[in-house]
Amino acid sequence: MASSNHLQLLDGWFSPFALRVKIAFNIKSLKYENIEETFHPKSQLLLQSNPVHKKIPVLLHGGKPICESRIILEYIDEVWNSAPTILPADAYERAMARFWAAYIDDKFFVAMKKAVGEEDEEARKPYVEELEEALVTMEGELQKCCREGKGFFGEEIGLVDITFGSLLGWLGVIESMNGRKMIVEEKHPCLVKWAERFSSNPNVKGLIPEADKLIQFSKAIKMKRKPAASAK
Numbered sequence: 001m002a003s004s005n006h007l008q009l010l011d012g013w014f015s016p017f018a019l020r021v022k023i024a025f026n027i028k029s030l031k032y033e034n035i036e037e038t039f040h041p042k043s044q045l046l047l048q049s050n051p052v053h054k055k056i057p058v059l060l061h062g063g064k065p066i067c068e069s070r071i072i073l074e075y076i077d078e079v080w081n082s083a084p085t086i087l088p089a090d091a092y093e094r095a096m097a098r099f100w101a102a103y104i105d106d107k108f109f110v111a112m113k114k115a116v117g118e119e120d121e122e123a124r125k126p127y128v129e130e131l132e133e134a135l136v137t138m139e140g141e142l143q144k145c146c147r148e149g150k151g152f153f154g155e156e157i158g159l160v161d162i163t164f165g166s167l168l169g170w171l172g173v174i175e176s177m178n179g180r181k182m183i184v185e186e187k188h189p190c191l192v193k194w195a196e197r198f199s200s201n202p203n204v205k206g207l208i209p210e211a212d213k214l215i216q217f218s219k220a221i222k223m224k225r226k227p228a229a230s231a232k
């Protein structure tokens, strides 16, 4: 039986969403038990804890499940509310952080997932273009922060940085598929520095899976799906 403060994470090493929670744990210096989800089949613990979406990550706090990565980040920040904080103290800035975090998931992640799913370069092109558009938008937003002397989308790593930065590993997969970098000095000078700063931050370092490992993982998933697709 879990004690009321025991923290468990239903994790998947490849998951950008689970990565967000691990970064938040580090920011708050929280100890947790990592439970790697098996997926094939999904564990009883996952099905019981997230019966609606049946997805990781799930945070179990004293046995009580909290689902959806951005909701988990906000929960962690509310329960362990001393500094460093993940959301800004100011209500307007908090609303803006939520806006950009939602933009990253709705626009950037969706295009990224579709791009990773397309082996053919021509089929991948429209999604890569969507990603490029979103990168220019995020560069514009980050430039405002840089002008205010901030190193991240806030003073320190916060909701927007975690939401966006957790996708860098998978962006590396698309870069490898396309044979070129997507965040480049000429178009995204602030994002280039931000990505370096984010990845080397002590709360993040070592957590972003290597692109090569993700590429192998993505190939294995596509192989599993192929027979089903050709049977249609």
Ligand SMILES: N[C@@H](CCC(=O)N[C@@H](CS)C(=O)NCC(=O)O)C(=O)O
Pocket (backbone or CB within 6 Å): 012, 014, 015, 016, 017, 054, 055, 056, 057, 067, 068, 069, 070
């Ligand atoms: N919106 C969710 C997305 C979570 C998600 O897509 N998790 C994936 C792993 S990266 C998953 O569990 N997929 C299993 C499935 O779709 O059956 C969040 O932010 O937590």
